[in-house]
Amino acid sequence: MSAAQRDDSVLLEARGLRLAFGGVKAADGIDLSVRRGEFLAIIGPNGAGKTTFINMTTGYLRPQGGSIHYDGEEITGLAPRAIVKRGIGRSFQLPQLFTEHTVLQNAALAIAARRGVWHPFAPLLSMSVIDEARELLNRFGLDGIRDSRADSLNEGARKLADIAMATALRPRLLLMDEPTSGVAASEKMAVVETLARVLREAEVTAVFVEHDMDVVERFSDRVAVWSQGRILALGPPGEVLRDPDVLREVIGVAAVDPSAASGAGPSREGAPDA
Amino acid sequence: MITWFDENGLLLGLALLDGLAYAALVFMVSVGLNLVFGVLRVLNVAHGSFYAIGAYAAASLGGMAGLPVWASLPVLLLAAVLVGLVLGPVIERILLRRIYAEEPVIQLLVTFALFMILEDAQKLVWGVQPVSNDVAVRWLGTVDVPFAGDVIPFTKYQLFLLPGVALATLVGLAWFLRRTLTGRVIVAVTVDREAATAMGIDAKKVFLLTFTAGAVLAALGGALASPTTSLVPGIGAQTIVLSFAVIATAGLGQIEGAALTALLIGLGRSVAVYFAPELEVVVPYIIMVAVLLVRPQGLFGAAEARRV
Amino acid sequence: MRRAEPWLALAGALALVAVAWAAPWLRFILTLALAKGIAVLGILLLLRxxxxxxxxxxxxxVGAYVVAFAAPSMGDVLVLLPMAMLTAGAIGLVIGLFITRYREIFxxxxxxxxxxxxxxxxxxxYAITKGSDGIRVAPLSIAGMPMDGPMAGWVMFGTALTVAACFWWVARQYLISPMGEALAAIKTRxxxxxxxxxxxxxxxxxxxVLSAIMAGAAGAIIAMTSRHVTPLLAYWTSSGELVFIAILGGAGGVLGPFLGAVTYELIRVYAAAAFADIWQMALGLALLAVILFAPGGVWGVIAGLLRRARAT
Incomplete structure (x- = not known):
């Protein structure tokens, strides 16, 4: 993209992204511009290619066609590490925590990763890292369980810890894959409130995949509707969620069986779902 | 003028013939290792010990007094099948079944421990002195192989029998896995264990069957090798790293690929035996490292999604 | 536990010195045990x-042959040891660049x-290494003073103990550093x-690379102590022994490798004669027993006893 065309209000720009697994088109010409500071929700049925979009943007999958620009720079096909360094963070549908470490150590490792990990003789849990880690956990309301091992947490805490680790890198763009799936219905709004407050405070632009339409309605500035590797509709939640086509394609499914749509599908631990 | 070929042509011919015979043996062992790994997802470090025990068992059975010469060949096969049918199920039942759900590092350690045990068991039974019994090779005799205007006398055993058995194994195994119901079940478990189990396939039975088949193949490789070499302690260790080199070079889960790679490595090694004997043991690994540097998934392996 | 560890280490070191003093024939064994403990410490980092x-x-x-090759021209312990470590580390770096692309079975x-x-x-x-006959290590000196008789034994014991203490400290600090904690993160996510x-x-x-350096130091100490190097040092059974000691000592603590190595060597002295032909088999069976029934190893058993003692 030439400098003349560059639109400074756009942080992430995807053009014509294509990727197929066998015969299944997970991305069939995705065009999407993410504006600075906005919360963009991605909705759509399972298998529509929502996670694939996040995986392509963060370098886990290489698109077969199209391009991704971040802050004016092309990042298509870069390795995850290179993309993280540029300020794009991500959290996972299945929280990716270091299960043999405590919550505090998980946060500390993320902080150390930002500050530079290559110090063989300085303890990970030095005072300054502990302070920052506790402050981080505090913001997410996780300080009370900081000494619990990561594999002993409930789903809501695991989700928050996962997102906390991503934000420890101080990203300018955060991609979240179903931040509320698996979180108990009673906790859900509290989790999202916390999340939204932290992200707004840090002025992070957020893209999140979400199945709960209440969450989408309340917390997104814009909604993109995914269907079979394409974007079906894009706009403010007030409009998009009332569009009859969208209702039939997406929300109809969710309304009939909310549990099936909350992302509890079969998936392997470890790797992010493709 | 005397060219390099005039001086070394016969040696090269011999190296190629030797290499073919050797490749046949290497294929027999590595295809078994590959099959077991594909289905059980456990790399059996003790696989080389099955080869060694198969070889020793064949040599002693074949060396029994009063055995008619014509029986030397069937005895080889019998020894291999016996070794595989006894060791395979016992080890799968007693040991491996406990560790399918464990971390890979534990699985490796357990089969490594088994390898240590079997190596000494083999020394205990057959001692450390070289053992050899080449009745089968002598019984079949030799044939003159024309090569570059000359003839090379070569044993029929190595020229016809070994490559023949390997080829039969290759074709038989490919047919079994792709055309028979049991074979397809095994392939299904290889491709997606969870789905296969969910569809009602008895994974335990498949594991037992596959592990036993792998053990028989390894023991058969050893039994067939026994008349062509003298057996010494340490062949088990050599065999496991060599077969691992073959399947790593070929790419995990490849049958035909493993055959071609065994040929490549077998020829490479036997050329080294004749022209640079110090490097004999090194050549297979040079080939492996060179291949892996260029193609981390192996020569015939499908590229995985990027390992981040 | 971690706070008690330096005191346990000190007590262990003093106990080793006392035993080496009281029973000089064990000094040689304990030196080898310390050397192996150092190599096992490297295995432990990778297990992490x-x-x-x-x-x-x-x-x-590699460390042992560096000593054997260099001893005739510069046979000083204080030169040979760093040289062996550097060489092993450099080779570890080259091989490591290739091998760290792979995990688990590969x-x-x-x-x-x-x-x-x-x-x-x-x-x-054979022309260079004298094949399986091996090489006798030329007479050595330390800081310019020639080493002979019982004094040589004490020098090597002291060297082994000092190097072991240094690497124990290095490993201890390293494992709680961001890089060390990230090792465990490789295992989980x-x-x-x-x-x-x-x-x-x-x-x-x-x-x-760190583990290669540790093994190189261990090999150098073994070569300088036994004064004879053979290819068997590189044979798979020697590697298997290191893995065995690592599991025996338990993967939990940094003292585990030394505890495991001393236990192993002492048992070997007394049991190897009786089980000479089935030594690998005995190791294999013990390894299975530890993995299947006592996954914490000797260290784990002791830590468990300590916990229980404190609870009562």
Whole structure:
């Protein structure tokens, strides 16, 4: 993209992204511009290619066609590490925590990763890292369980810890894959409130995949509707969620069986779902 | 003028013939290792010990007094099948079944421990002195192989029998896995264990069957090798790293690929035996490292999604 | 536990000195045990990342042959030891650049394969290495003073104890540093590490090179103590022994390797004669027993007893 065309209000720009697994088109010409500071929700049925979009943007999958620009720079096909360094963070549908470490150590490792990990003789849990880690956990309301091992947490805490680790890198763009799936219905709004407050405070632009339409309605500035590797509709939640086509394609499914749509599908631990 | 070929042509011919015979043996062992790994997802470090025990068992059975010469060949096969049918199920039942759900590092350690045990068991039974019994090779005799205007006398055993058995194994195994119901079940478990189990396939039975088949193949490789070499302690260790080199070079889960790679490595090694004997043991690994540097998934392996 | 560890280490070191004093014939055994403990410490670092090397004896052999080759021209312990460590570390770096691309079975088996290559090279290049006869190590000196008689034994024992103490401290600090903690993260969630912007391969490479240096130091001490090096140092059974000691000592504590090594060597002195022909088999059976029934190893058993003692 030439400098003349560059639109400074756009942080992430995807053009014509294509990727197929066998015969299944997970991305069939995705065009999407993410504006600075906005919360963009991605909705759509399972298998529509929502996670694939996040995986392509963060370098886990290489698109077969199209391009991704971040802050004016092309990042298509870069390795995850290179993309993280540029300020794009991500959290996972299945929280990716270091299960043999405590919550505090998980946060500390993320902080150390930002500050530079290559110090063989300085303890990970030095005072300054502990302070920052506790402050981080505090913001997410996780300080009370900081000494619990990561594999002993409930789903809501695991989700928050996962997102906390991503934000420890101080990203300018955060991609979240179903931040509320698996979180108990009673906790859900509290989790999202916390999340939204932290992200707004840090002025992070957020893209999140979400199945709960209440969450989408309340917390997104814009909604993109995914269907079979394409974007079906894009706009403010007030409009998009009332569009009859969208209702039939997406929300109809969710309304009939909310549990099936909350992302509890079969998936392997470890790797992010493709 | 005397060219390099005039001086070394016969040696090269011999190296190629030797290499073919050797490749046949290497294929027999590595295809078994590959099959077991594909289905059980456990790399059996003790696989080389099955080869060694198969070889020793064949040599002693074949060396029994009063055995008619014509029986030397069937005895080889019998020894291999016996070794595989006894060791395979016992080890799968007693040991491996406990560790399918464990971390890979534990699985490796357990089969490594088994390898240590079997190596000494083999020394205990057959001692450390070289053992050899080449009745089968002598019984079949030799044939003159024309090569570059000359003839090379070569044993029929190595020229016809070994490559023949390997080829039969290759074709038989490919047919079994792709055309028979049991074979397809095994392939299904290889491709997606969870789905296969969910569809009602008895994974335990498949594991037992596959592990036993792998053990028989390894023991058969050893039994067939026994008349062509003298057996010494340490062949088990050599065999496991060599077969691992073959399947790593070929790419995990490849049958035909493993055959071609065994040929490549077998020829490479036997050329080294004749022209640079110090490097004999090194050549297979040079080939492996060179291949892996260029193609981390192996020569015939499908590229995985990027390992981040 | 961690706070008690330095005191346990000190007590252990004093106990070793006392035993070496009271029973001079054990001094040689304990020196070898300390050396092996150092190599096992390297194995422990890799185990922390969930990786097991079946070939690490090759780096011990590298250290030992460096000593054997260099001793005639510069036979000072204080020169040979760093030289062996540097050489092993440099070779570890080259091999590590290749091997850290792989995990689990590939990691284990590639290490095994490379150690077999080194073994066969040492055996086949008779003109340089004297093959399986091995090389006698020329007389040594320390800081310019020639070493002979019982004094040599004490010097090597002291050297081994000092080097072991240094590496114990290094490993202890390293494992609680960000790089050390990231090792355990490789085991549990390597993908996440990459998404934190950390090169998992780099993290593993540092541990790999460190482990090669440790094994190199161990090999040098073994060569200087036994004054004879053979290709057997690189054979798979030697690597298997290191893995065995690592599991025996338990993967939990940094003292485990030394505890495991001393236990192992003492048992070997008394039991090897009785079980000479089935030594590997005995090791294999014990390894199975530890893995299946006492996954914490000797260290784990002691830690468990300590916990119980404190609770009552």
């Amino acid at each position: 990342a969930g990786q097991v090397s079946f070939g690490h004896a090759m780096y011990a052999a 990691f284990s088996m590639l290490n095994l394969a490379l150690s077999m290559v080194l073994y066969s090279l040492l055996e086949k290049f 390597e993908t996440r590490l990459e998404f934190l912007g950390v090169s998992a391969r780099g993290v593993l490479l540092v541990a790999y």
